[in-house]
Amino acid sequence: MAFDQSGGFSRGTAARLRCADGTRAFAKAVTRGGDPYTVALAEREAAVAGALTPGLGLPAPAFRGSVESAGWFVLLFEDVEGxxxxxxxxxxxxxxxxxxxxxxxxxxxxxxxxxxxxxxxxxxxxxxxxxxxxxxxxxxxxxxxxxxxxxxxxxxxxxxxxxxxxxxxxxxxxxxxxxxxxxxxxxxxxxxxxxxxxxxxxxxxxxxxxxxxxxxxxxxxxxxxxxxxxxxxxxxxxxxxxxxxxxxxxxxxxxxxxxxxxxxxxxxxxxxxxxxxxxxxxxx
Structure with missing residues (x-):
């Protein structure tokens, strides 16, 4: 199940996911056929998020990776409570x-x-x-x-x-x-x-x-x-x-x-x- 999240100015989709195995995640997705600026920003966020490892002790959500599917670029994070x-x-x-x-x-x-x-x-x-x-x-x-x-x-x-x-x-x-x-x-x-x-x-x-x-x-x-x-x-x-x-x-x-x-x-x-x-x- 996906629960859309509002807020911010990015041109893309953001949702909290409840997966079939009971785990949760937070997804941000942009279409490759859309605004090039938005796509570039998502790629930049993926690069930074991948470097923000838990060992650094920074107050940032854990990054689970990115996925390319049917023309969409998707970033997956832990679903932070709050x-x-x-x-x-x-x-x-x-x-x-x-x-x-x-x-x-x-x-x-x-x-x-x-x-x-x-x-x-x-x-x-x-x-x-x-x-x-x-x-x-x-x-x-x-x-x-x-x-x-x-x-x-x-x-x-x-x-x-x-x-x-x-x-x-x-x-x-x-x-x-x-x-x-x-x-x-x-x-x-x-x-x-x-x-x-x-x-x-x-x-x-x-x-x-x-x-x-x-x-x-x-x-x-x-x-x-x-x-x-x-x-x-x-x-x-x-x-x-x-x-x-x-x-x-x-x-x-x-x-x-x-x-x-x-x-x-x-x-x-x-x-x-x-x-x-x-x-x-x-x-x-």
């Missing part, structure tokens, strides 16, 4: 995940997986403010503070590669729908975007997503992590500026029925990152 966190975040669940993020950083530094890409991937995608300024974009879809400080934001994002370079294994996509909670147990799922970089990047991404999903203070969420408190403020600002610029540009892309939720979330991420930067920088 539910997604409630949003807006509840204090007890938030604190539980924050503690797990500390443990994750400790076990993932230095990165136990060789050959991972640096966090951020293609750098041209992270020069949004500089591209917008070069194109003399009117910036009508941002607030007055942002348009007034666009040059400063462009200068901040220019330092992005050096600011984020590091050797911690990062999940890179820590939204509530990629986190399963079961009592005191936390499991981070969907490691397709695993990369290496500064240890404070996962806590920053988590704080940003928590704010998008209703938490009123991303700085407080971020500062709860030891690596965040040790981070250079200008480097964090550089990463946030690069994220905001990327999301502003991405949210402008054409909206189709299957991309509408993604565009809406990107727009919210851009606005939230900008609001956070306004507080962090004190710029007028």
């Amino acid at each position: 539910d997604m966190a409630k949003v807006p975040w509840r204090p007890a669940e938030l604190a539980l995940v924050q503690r797990s993020l500390v443990t994750l950083a400790e076990r993932a530094t230095p990165s136990p997986l060789p050959g991972l890409p640096v966090w951020g991937g293609e750098l041209e995608e992270w020069h949004g403010w500089n591209r917008l300024l070069a194109d003399a974009d009117p910036l009508r879809d941002v607030d007055s503070w942002t348009s007034r400080n666009a040059v400063r934001l462009a200068e901040a994002e220019a330092g992005f590669p050096a600011a984020t370079a590091g050797d911690t294994l990062l999940h890179s996509d820590l939204r509530s729908d990629n986190i399963l909670l079961n009592g005191g147990q936390v499991t981070f799922v969907d490691w397709a975007w695993a990369a290496r970089g500064q240890a404070w990047l996962d806590p920053m991404i988590f704080a940003l997503c928590a704010a998008v999903q209703g938490h009123p203070d991303p700085e407080a969420v971020f500062a709860a992590h030891p690596s965040a408190r040790a981070a250079e403020p200008a480097e964090v600002d550089s990463a946030l500026a690069a994220l905001a610029g990327r999301f502003v540009v991405a949210a402008r892309q054409p909206v189709e029925w299957e991309t509408a939720p993604v565009r809406a979330f990107q727009k919210a991420e851009a606005a939230t990152a900008i609001a956070w930067l306004r507080v962090r920088t004190g710029w007028r």
Whole structure:
């Protein structure tokens, strides 16, 4: 029996399976005849999942392998007990995940997986403010503070590669729908975007997503992590500026029925990152 699972933005099928022999599994499937980007992402997730062996002690589901069948590419994982966190975040669940993020950083530094890409991937995608300024974009879809400080934001994002370079294994996509909670147990799922970089990047991404999903203070969420408190403020600002610029540009892309939720979330991420930067920088 298969029980469909909702949540996330991937274009594919996700289901909990109850097999004839009584065992259980979690399956993610994409069709080879569909979106090439989705297929490539599934292949990347399979490669990362296969390297996340239980011996590493990381809070990731065990990978059982992949299957090719009738034009479908299927990833099989253990079926982890648990539910997604409630949003807006509840204090007890938030604190539980924050503690797990500390443990994750400790076990993932230095990165136990060789050959991972640096966090951020293609750098041209992270020069949004500089591209917008070069194109003399009117910036009508941002607030007055942002348009007034666009040059400063462009200068901040220019330092992005050096600011984020590091050797911690990062999940890179820590939204509530990629986190399963079961009592005191936390499991981070969907490691397709695993990369290496500064240890404070996962806590920053988590704080940003928590704010998008209703938490009123991303700085407080971020500062709860030891690596965040040790981070250079200008480097964090550089990463946030690069994220905001990327999301502003991405949210402008054409909206189709299957991309509408993604565009809406990107727009919210851009606005939230900008609001956070306004507080962090004190710029007028």
